[in-house]
Amino acid sequence: MTPSARLAAAIDLLAEMDAAPRRPADAVANSFFRERRFIGGGDRRAISALVWDALRHWRRTAWVIERTGGEATPRLRIAARRIQTGSTLGALSQAFVEGRFAPGAFTQNERYTLDCIAKADLSEQLPDAVRLEIPDWLFPHLQARFGADLEKELEALGQEATLDLRVNTLRGDRATACKKLMRDGLNAQLTTLSPWGLRLSGRVPVTSSTAFKDGLVEIQDEGSQLVVAMLGATPEMRVLDYCAGAGGKTLAIAMTMQNRGHIIACDVSVPRLDGAVRRLRRAGAHNVERHLLISGDKWAKRRAKSFDRVLVDAPCTGTGTWRRNPDARVRLEEQDLKELIVKQAEILDRAAALVRPGGRMVYATCSILDAENRNQIDAFLARNSEFLPVNPDSDDVPKRFRNSPMLSLTPARDETDGFFAAVLERKAALVMEPAVRQPEADDPPAL
């Protein structure tokens, strides 16, 4: 494709994203490229890079365009970013030309806007929430959470994420996985926090590698791996993965249990649970049963207080994954957060009923917001006096995280996605000693 054609495709893709504002950008991009199979891998990556750059600079770009009286259309967003990253208006005009596979020439208004952007640096005037690429309503939440580290953390959340893998120890160890990946030209480094993690930099085609196809590695952020370590599931246990989705963490739990014991993977979504089947097979996990949660179902009642470990990987804002989903950063609405907080509390209460006395529940989110994390746990403990926060006891949890019941990871500090996990234990039932009656004066003598 010519540079012109790539720009035109990027503008088309951005327009499709604009037309489906509640749909995740990667889902829109997948359909876009599926319908245009003639676009090769290199072009696809170049087009995606243009679009993802526009998504990462969404509010800032719109703000400067609108300051000049322009409208933040997909064309102007893409063109403004080219200017901001060093292109000249003259050079850009060579690519914005008429033709079947070209974006069309600039209008006079567009030229004016781009000329203003090229001449004036407005970055000093950007309002805080615009500069940090977050919705205005979210600013106080994040300021309360990060304080002096706010800029650093949001900057890290704006970077492209590394690609983390979890080595499936049911199939082999990290050294074997590294060697196999290397044979496919992928140079992986050991992660420092997760004992099963490998890290690749940049977007590399890992799913076509032999290690992936053989189930030796699975794509999973290092933070997500640590959530599973916090659960501390061992081979003899009965474990419930309450919000299992397509089984990302279920697979890791099966691995820590060495494919023994019993795991039930639940969810309310049929397509998500169905998505787990192929992954479980590839990973060679045989100790997992799937269960669809339906309201009014007696299933949970019959299993009350019966599980040794329950993982609640709750639906959340996903604010910790903004490195991967920059579009979610500006799409998130205050009402979404309000609804999620209610939902998370309901899920927590339902899942808690399934934990046996002395058993543990891990509540986890990929959110960086206190409202979904610490506050949610405080409120749960206030409602449920049978539970106590306890420190994780698995050797798979790095030493520095073993002295607190709560794990909180951030991209700037830990180089992982933003994650939260809390370990809660149901108090063990008191064993009642049979009462020993004291002998009284008029008792008959003992024989």
Ligand SMILES: C[S@@+](CC[C@H](N)C(=O)[O-])C[C@H]1O[C@@H](n2cnc3c(N)ncnc32)[C@H](O)[C@@H]1O
């Ligand atoms: C964060 S995702 C889980 C990701 C999954 N554990 C993984 O590691 O790949 C949250 C999941 O919660 C599920 N969910 C939403 N409402 C639920 C409910 N009331 N009970 C159980 N699961 C629910 C969603 O369908 C979604 O799959």
